[in-house]
Amino acid sequence: MARIAVYPGSFDPLTNGHVDIIMRGASLFDRIIVAVLTNAEKTPLFSVDERLAIIRETFADAPNVEADQFSGLLIDYAREKQACAIVRGLRAVSDFEYEMQMALMNRHLQPAVETVFMMPAEQYIYVSSRLIKEVVALGGDVTGLVPAGVQARLTDKKRTRK
Numbered sequence: 001m002a003r004i005a006v007y008p009g010s011f012d013p014l015t016n017g018h019v020d021i022i023m024r025g026a027s028l029f030d031r032i033i034v035a036v037l038t039n040a041e042k043t044p045l046f047s048v049d050e051r052l053a054i055i056r057e058t059f060a061d062a063p064n065v066e067a068d069q070f071s072g073l074l075i076d077y078a079r080e081k082q083a084c085a086i087v088r089g090l091r092a093v094s095d096f097e098y099e100m101q102m103a104l105m106n107r108h109l110q111p112a113v114e115t116v117f118m119m120p121a122e123q124y125i126y127v128s129s130r131l132i133k134e135v136v137a138l139g140g141d142v143t144g145l146v147p148a149g150v151q152a153r154l155t156d157k158k159r160t161r162k
């Protein structure tokens with residue numbers, strides 16, 4: 001039976017830290033579903049459709065990486081997809097407490113689904129979607145920290161919002 005993992009998040013926007021974790025997950029599992037939470041933030045920068053399009057174009061050459069959206073409980077979505085694991089990236093100690101709470105709550109709700117943590121490459125340890133948006137809004141350069149398609153869209157959004 002295929003081993004399926006779900007990698008959930010807001011991905012507003014996808015960063016190279018996310019890309020790194022997805023590639024690691026794709027090498028461990030038969031399929032990895034990058035699942036965009038649809039009701040996370042009330043005012044996201046990118047629509048869910050834009051975020052899905054970015055994921056699909058970034059992983060166009062990776063046949064076992066899929067993009068999807070979900071709402072409601074993550075663990076219900078993971079069960080519906082017959083996933084054996086939830087993948088999460090861990091960057092620093094500051095991520096740990098929140099991630100541990102989520103992993104243990106998800107285990108309480110559904111013991112059959114394991115949470116698997118992976119560390120991104122060191123050069124992405126400090127990268128977050130929130131900081132990327134802030135730096136771009138204030139005129140900083142995020143080259144090398146996000147996929148090219150994200151960078152182009154960020155520049156477009158900045159131009160049209162001026």
Ligand code: PNS
Nearest residue numbers: 008009010037072073074075102105106
């Ligand atoms: O990377 P993010 O944006 O912090 O992702 C957070 C996410 C989507 C993993 C988390 O908010 C989530 O799982 N939301 C779905 C609702 C849910 O299941 N809540 C209970 C978590 S134990």
